[in-house]
Amino acid sequence: MYITNPLFALLATTSLTTALPNPNSPPKNKPVKTQDIINALAGTYTLINTSSTLNNVPIPDLAYGEAPVGILTYSRSGYMSATITATEPALRPNLTFPFQASDLDSDWALVGKHSIGYAGPFRVNEAIPANKTSGQVFHGPLVAANVPTWVGKEQRRNYTIMREGGKTLLRIGSERGGGYRGVLWWKKVD
Numbered sequence: 705m706y707i708t709n710p711l712f713a714l715l716a717t718t719s720l721t722t723a724l725p726n727p728n729s730p731p732k733n734k735p736v737k738t739q740d741i742i743n744a745l746a747g748t749y750t751l752i753n754t755s756s757t758l759n760n761v762p763i764p765d766l767a768y769g770e771a772p773v774g775i776l777t778y779s780r781s782g783y784m785s786a787t788i789t790a791t792e793p794a795l796r797p798n799l800t801f802p803f804q805a806s807d808l809d810s811d812w813a814l815v816g817k818h819s820i821g822y823a824g825p826f827r828v829n830e831a832i833p834a835n836k837t838s839g840q841v842f843h844g845p846l847v848a849a850n851v852p853t854w855v856g857k858e859q860r861r862n863y864t865i866m867r868e869g870g871k872t873l874l875r876i877g878s879e880r881g882g883g884y885r886g887v888l889w890w891k892k893v894d
């Protein structure tokens with residue numbers, strides 16, 4: 705056979721069965737593309753609840769209080785932000801922004817202890833198995849964070865995405881060091 709078209713020549717020397725995926729056989733243990741995971745996470749979430757454990761024993765979530773509010777966002781371009789605050793009036797003195805000379809430092813201290821806000825890029829941890837429903841991400845290196853030592857650092861978070869009664873829920877687990885662990889449940893809103 706004499707082939708003049710260079711494309712046909714290339715195809716003729718390439719085994720089609722190995723060069724092209726077979727649409728009829730599902731991929732076996734095919735690693736999920738990290739962009740597909742990022743796309744699966746991308747969106748806006750509102751906080752449902754938080755819980756804390758120390759050495760697997762439940763403890764009160766002192767930072768967030770009993771009824772925290774929060775918003776978590778992940779973008780398809782690989783950025784995230786999270787903001788969570790307590791809502792108890794005792795933890796939320798009626799302060800305004802910017803701070804005033806007459807404000808009590810102790811009032812601002814309460815606000816600082818009972819809220820968190822940070823943002824930056826995020827990435828999928830490719831060192832452990834990850835797919836579109838469960839795995840691990842790093843929030844960071846953080847560009848901005850109200851906790852000064854978090855700037856430039858990465859926060860490791862486990863994610864599990866699940867459907868429940870027509871809603872998409874996101875469970876985020878974190879190791880906080882010293883045996884402390886946190887679990888945060890979020891509901892997807894877009």
Ligand SMILES: *[C@@H]1O[C@H](CO)[C@@H](O)[C@H](O)[C@H]1NC(C)=O
Nearest residue numbers: 752753754755873888889890
């Ligand atoms: C948090 O919300 C999730 C989803 O609704 C629920 O499964 C879980 O039991 C709740 N946890 C706590 C500590 O309330």
Ligand SMILES: *[C@@H]1O[C@H](CO)[C@@H](O)[C@H](O)[C@H]1NC(C)=O
Nearest residue numbers: 793796797798799800801804
């Ligand atoms: C809280 O501060 C705002 C702004 O100064 C003021 O309008 C409001 O009345 C204050 N509320 C309470 C409960 O003190």
Ligand SMILES: *[C@@H]1O[C@H](CO)[C@@H](O)[C@H](O)[C@H]1NC(C)=O
Nearest residue numbers: 832833834835836837838839
């Ligand atoms: C995703 O990964 C988790 C744990 O690695 C596994 O239990 C689950 O079956 C996987 N889900 C899919 C859809 O592959």
Ligand SMILES: *[C@@H]1O[C@H](CO)[C@@H](O)[C@H](O)[C@H]1NC(C)=O
Nearest residue numbers: 832840862877878879885886
């Ligand atoms: C997060 O996932 C890793 C790897 O599966 C696991 O070792 C760790 O215990 C998990 N941490 C939390 C807080 O869920």
